[in-house]
Amino acid sequence: RLKALEIAPDHVHVLVEHGSQVAIHQIVKAMKGRSSRLLRQEFPHLCKLPSLWTRAYFYDTTGKVSTARIMAYINDPHHI
Known part of the structure; x- marks a missing residue:
């Protein structure tokens, strides 16, 4: 489940909620593959x-910080 998204000129922030049966690399692969296909169709x-x-990506869990705080960071246009 996509909870927050912010697209910057050189990177993307995405907050995703997912079940433990889905590996993070599978989510990243699916997002990159789908977005690549859609962008190539449009352009x-x-x-x-x-x-x-x-192929690179970074992920972290929300265990140390609240989900609300991460969403506020992603939605804040001043951190780009």
């Missing part, structure tokens, strides 16, 4: 590129 010149995304 055909992107089909010339071998890849739109790198």
Whole structure:
């Protein structure tokens, strides 16, 4: 479940709630794959590129900070 999303010129912040049976790398792969397909459909010149995304990603759990605080950070336009 997508809880928050912020797109910056050079990175993306996403807050996702998911069950323990789904691995984080599966979520990242699905998001990158779907977004790449949709972007290439809308902007055909992107089909010339071998890849739109790198394989890299960073994740952390919300155990140390409340979900509300993370959502506030993602939704704050001043941290870009």
